[in-house]
């Protein structure tokens with residue numbers, strides 16, 4: 219069985235949990251808390267030298283880090299990842315966008331405001347910077363979603379799962395989603411996909 223080391227409150231960790239739930243793939247879940255140093259123990263670092271969650275352990279014992287790499291691997295051969303080369307590249311486009319232009323501001327601002335251990339880093343300059351960059355990322359999504367139902371076109375894909383994770387919780391980072399009506403409607407569409415689970419969902423332990 220697959221094993222996922224993930225942090226319940228983290229959007230990066232939510233991405234593979236959501237896809238696994240939607241694929242109906244059972245997995246063992248091991249909760250880690252980065253604030254307790256769980257990802258910096260010698261044991262964890264042998265599994266992921268980067269010391270970050272989520273981390274996926276495949277059935278054969280191999281490990282895979284990086285949430286978006288997990289989405290691509292798990293979605294292979296399913297309707298969550300197009301077969302056509304260009305359509306697939308559009309999914310990659312949004313996954314790279316998520317990691318470079320969205321997560322570093324939308325997710326980071328949420329953690330600056332939400333977690334006590336991040337408070338020393340929540341300077342007014344940092345909050346201003348992440349707000350401006352996050353609003354820019356949301357406006358890029360807004361323009362795309364004025365044209366297509368989902369981010370990479372007409373079909374729900376792992377691009378939507380990846381960007382849903384931190385967009386649906388963006389208000390916790392002080393972003394005003396009412397200013398982005400197409401994004402808000404897309405959030406509802408994503409939440410209404412079959413077998414959707416909320417961020418708090420964790421599989422029952424066997």
Ligand SMILES: N[C@@H](CCC(=O)N[C@@H](CS)C(=O)NCC(=O)O)C(=O)O
Pocket residue numbers: 225228229230231252257269270271272283284285286317
């Ligand atoms: N690019 C990585 C980011 C993972 C990441 O930043 N995880 C955070 C929790 S959301 C973490 O483990 N932080 C602990 C640390 O950096 O020491 C991914 O998408 O999986």
